[in-house]
Amino acid sequence: MSAGRIDPMEQFHVAPLTRPIHLGAFDISFTNSALFMVVVGALLAVLVSGGLKRQLIPGRWQVMVEMMVGFVDNMVDTSIGKGGKKFAPYIFSLFFFILLSNLVGVLPLAIVPGLHTFAVTSHITVTAILAFFSFGIVLVVGFAKHGLKFFSLFVPHGAPAWLMPIIIPVEFVSFMVRPFSLGLRLFVAMTAGHILLEVFGSFVVQGLNAGGALGPLVAILSFIMIVGVSALELLVCAIQAYVFALLTSLYLHDAVHLH
Amino acid sequence: MTDLGAMYIGAGLAAIGVGLAALGVGNVFGSFLEGALRNPGAADGQQGRLFIGFAASELLGLIAFVVAILILFVVK
Numbered sequence: 294m295s296a297g298r299i300d301p302m303e304q305f306h307v308a309p310l311t312r313p314i315h316l317g318a319f320d321i322s323f324t325n326s327a328l329f330m331v332v333v334g335a336l337l338a339v340l341v342s343g344g345l346k347r348q349l350i351p352g353r354w355q356v357m358v359e360m361m362v363g364f365v366d367n368m369v370d371t372s373i374g375k376g377g378k379k380f381a382p383y384i385f386s387l388f389f390f391i392l393l394s395n396l397v398g399v400l401p402l403a404i405v406p407g408l409h410t411f412a413v414t415s416h417i418t419v420t421a422i423l424a425f426f427s428f429g430i431v432l433v434v435g436f437a438k439h440g441l442k443f444f445s446l447f448v449p450h451g452a453p454a455w456l457m458p459i460i461i462p463v464e465f466v467s468f469m470v471r472p473f474s475l476g477l478r479l480f481v482a483m484t485a486g487h488i489l490l491e492v493f494g495s496f497v498v499q500g501l502n503a504g505g506a507l508g509p510l511v512a513i514l515s516f517i518m519i520v521g522v523s524a525l526e527l528l529v530c531a532i533q534a535y536v537f538a539l540l541t542s543l544y545l546h547d548a549v550h551l552h
Numbered sequence: 553m554t555d556l557g558a559m560y561i562g563a564g565l566a567a568i569g570v571g572l573a574a575l576g577v578g579n580v581f582g583s584f585l586e587g588a589l590r591n592p593g594a595a596d597g598q599q600g601r602l603f604i605g606f607a608a609s610e611l612l613g614l615i616a617f618v619v620a621i622l623i624l625f626v627v628k
Binding site for chain 1: 600603604606607610611614615617618621625
């Protein structure tokens with residue numbers, strides 16, 4: 294096959310859209326990643342704006358927004374319990390930003406030539422910042438509420454004293470791994486899904502280019518796989534957003550109630 | 553065996569870990585379904601824990617995938 298290697302990592306390139314803008318030594322150009330973050334933010338603002346009319350008998354749009362808020366409120370109430378309501382706005386923003394940026398990244402808009410959507414969360418830089426933000430809130434809330442007693446988080450209730458030298462380092466390491474695992478999970482799920490879609494897409498293109506008897510057959514089978522994998526990708530987008538928000542709520546529960 | 557060949561074989565071996573994670577994820581969902589079929593009323597309350605278990609087992613499989621990608625694209 295002399296069609297040339299298709300590079301599945303090329304879809305993740307972040308490139309400036311205008312000429313590069315520099316602030317001192319930092320490159321703060323407006324990239325395609327920034328563009329899609331703005332798109333996701335605008336989309337979320339439009340989605341929520343329909344629920345702000347405060348009708349007593351809600352119309353359909355307001356019911357949808359109420360369902361969104363109710364879902365996050367329910368999750369925060371179940372996971373954090375008392376004293377958790379103040380975190381609901383943050384968990385709402387986190388959950389819907391991740392969900393919408395995952396979904397926008399999977400949109401098959403590239404059928405219009407040149408209009409490739411970019412998955413904002415397919416970069417470890419973005420997901421790591423989100424994860425460290427969650428972790429930072431956990432630390433700030435924990436130390437503000439409990440002071441130095443926050444370190445009793447590493448001493449589980451009811452464990453015998455001779456086990457402490459083993460358990461405390463293990464608990465500490467598993468606590469410090471939390472932001473990395475949060476960010477890595479979302480990043481790899483999105484990147485793996487997009488690479489899979491790109492590989493099957495390249496099979497379709499190369500199959501159609503090959504001709505003969507087998508080419509179109511490969512193309513049709515790969516296209517069916519793309520449809521199946523896209524359905525799976527939609528599920529994974531939703532699950533990964535939910536898991537990120539749920540785990541953040543659970544870590545906040547650990548910080549608010551020390552057990 | 554050339555260096556490039558060894559890299560490709562290493563990446564292929566790392567991808568086996570992803571298949572092992574599939575076993576783990578299937579285990580989590582299978583146990584949930586088994587319990588839910590015995591006690592359907594208690595199933596809805598435990599859905600949160602189902603997804604936490606899925607996320608934890610999926611993460612380890614994704615780490616194996618990351619090792620394969622590191623070998624293929626990051627190692628010079």
